[in-house]
Amino acid sequence: MPEASFQILIDNTGERFGCAAGLDVLRGMECLGRRGIPVGCRGGGCGVCKVRVLDGDYRTAKMSRACVSEQEQAQGYALACRLYADGDLRLQVVGKMARALGAPRPGFDFAGALAAASGRAEPERR
Numbered sequence: 471m472p473e474a475s476f477q478i479l480i481d482n483t484g485e486r487f488g489c490a491a492g493l494d495v496l497r498g499m500e501c502l503g504r505r506g507i508p509v510g511c512r513g514g515g516c517g518v519c520k521v522r523v524l525d526g527d528y529r530t531a532k533m534s535r536a537c538v539s540e541q542e543q544a545q546g547y548a549l550a551c552r553l554y555a556d557g558d559l560r561l562q563v564v565g566k567m568a569r570a571l572g573a574p575r576p577g578f579d580f581a582g583a584l585a586a587a588s589g590r591a592e593p594e595r596r
């Protein structure tokens with residue numbers, strides 16, 4: 471029997487992708503080559519992939535309390551790399567890159583903004 475797959479809707483951008491049950495939401499997105507949720511450490515420690523689940527059933531694995539407090543977790547905040555769908559989900563990206571997703575401007579330097587948010591210097595261009 472094929473493994474269940476759930477639809478993930480990113481509220482900020484209207485982007486959708488399917489995510490297999492048992493796969494964390496961030497990895498499910500990456501497996502499809504999608505980029506709606508910013509990717510950082512993939513280990514629950516940096517907070518770059520922070521989202522708020524607006525609708526749907528889910529579970530989470532252990533997350534850094536520096537990134538998601540107990541109160542936030544109770545309000546639906548989670549790290550996408552530690553988030554497992556138990557049904558279709560509607561989420562909002564709220565991590566360090568959320569503003570970049572909300573209202574892209576013409577000529578917006580997404581790579582530079584991502585590098586700045588992750589604390590890395592942008593590669594020098596020649």
Ligand code: FES
Nearest residue numbers: 510511512517551
């Ligand atoms: S990618 Fe770093 S916490 Fe999810």
